[in-house]
Amino acid sequence: MRNAVYLTALMIATLAAPGSGTAASAGAYPDQPVRLIVPYPAGGAVDGAARILAERLGSAWGQPVIVENRPGASGRIGISLAAKSPHSYTFVAATNSTLNEQLTRGEAGAPPPAANLLPVSTLFTTPVALLVNRDTIPADSLAQYVELAREKPGTVSYGSSGEGTTTHFFGELLKREQGIDIIHIPFAGEGPNLSGLIGGHVGSAFLSASGATKAAQTGKTRVLAVTTPSGSPLLPGVPSFAQLGIAGLDRDTWVGLFAPPGTPQSVLELVTKATEAVLASRDVRERYAQLGLIAEGGTAQDLTRRLEDDREYWARAVRQTGITLR
Structure with missing residues (x-):
């Protein structure tokens, strides 16, 4: 019954969306269901964070905010769908991995869909950690x-959440900085990467704080270092790569809320303020922390600066590592 209600609401949103620009400007916003696309599988950290946000926004607005998972192609499928969707009643929660992978890759003859999205607010940040299977x-x-990798080149493997993700680049940057030969094993997302590490299919892996916490709870893994320069409260006691004298691995991963092109400024500002209010709530911040996330918030301008700074960093990483994004 619950699924039927959600599907009905989604159909209403889809049918009403073509006229959404008029509705948004003519009366109180929102006056119909809002769609929040998550370009990753259900059950992950982004999905969990998006559902908490959707629940609170829906309560505040008196309209359902429907989370729609559209995974595939490292997030590109959901990003493309969002960029082509009618504006004002569709939003997308995207990681910097997905955004920067598209923006550093580009597309022949046309900008990637991510380039057309409009920033709303930063949802959360989370560090990335290197773990080993004990x-x-x-x-x-x-x-x-590092010593083991030097003694036995080509025998140490590391898992990532997929080619072109931040977890992939961190592994290649570590290889470059330390002059070691470790083998990259890409997985289709963090869940499979985590399972691969716990099951011993890879010797090490780069995971988010959420994934690292889950791995540590099994007793089968050990966390060696974290990317947050000064360490992270989400992984207390774990040194950072910077503190251990390794340069370049000093970025957190983050997720931003974006809107399709054409969304009116008035709607963007309203949704930004509503999102900031939700993320400032003590209860929401605690629920995010339980997922291994640090609730952020901030303005669209803050997110734009974060994206531009991040893009510069990862474009440099592409040049340094020589990774070819196909």
Whole structure:
């Protein structure tokens, strides 16, 4: 019954969306259901954060905010769908991995869909951590991990959440900075990457704080280092790569809320303020922390600066690592 109600609401949103610009400007916003696209599988950190936001916005607005998972192609399918959707009643929660992968890659003859999205607010940040499987890699520290990789080149593997993601680049940057030969094993998302590490299919992996916490709870893994320059409260006691003297691996991953092109400024400002209010709530911040996330908020301008700074960093990483994004 609940699924039927949600599907009915989604159909209403879809049918009403072509005239949404008029509705948004003519009366109180929103006056119909709002669609929030998550370009990743259900059950992950982005999905969890989006559902918390949708729940609170829906309560505040008196209109359902319907989360729609559209995974595939490292998030590109959902991004493309959002960029082509009618404006004002569709939004998308996208990671910097997805956004920067598109913006550094580009498309032949046309800008990627991500280039047309309009920033709303930053939802959360989370550090990335390097972990090892205790049975596969007998390393208690990053120094021991690097030493093992040097002694046995080509035998140490690391998992990522997919080619072109931040977890992939961090592995290649570590290879470059330390002059080691570790083998990249890309997975289709963090869930499979986490399972691969716990199951011993890869010796090490780069995971978000959420994934690292889940892995640590199994007792089968050890966290060696985190990308937040000064360490992270989400992974207390874990040193950062910077603190261990390794440069370049000093960025958190983040998720932003974006809107399709053509969304009126008045709607963008309203949704930004509503999102900031939700993320400022103590209860929401605690629920995000339980997912291994730090609730952020901020203006569209803040998100724009974050995106531009991030794009510059990852474009440089592309040049440094020589990774070819196909």
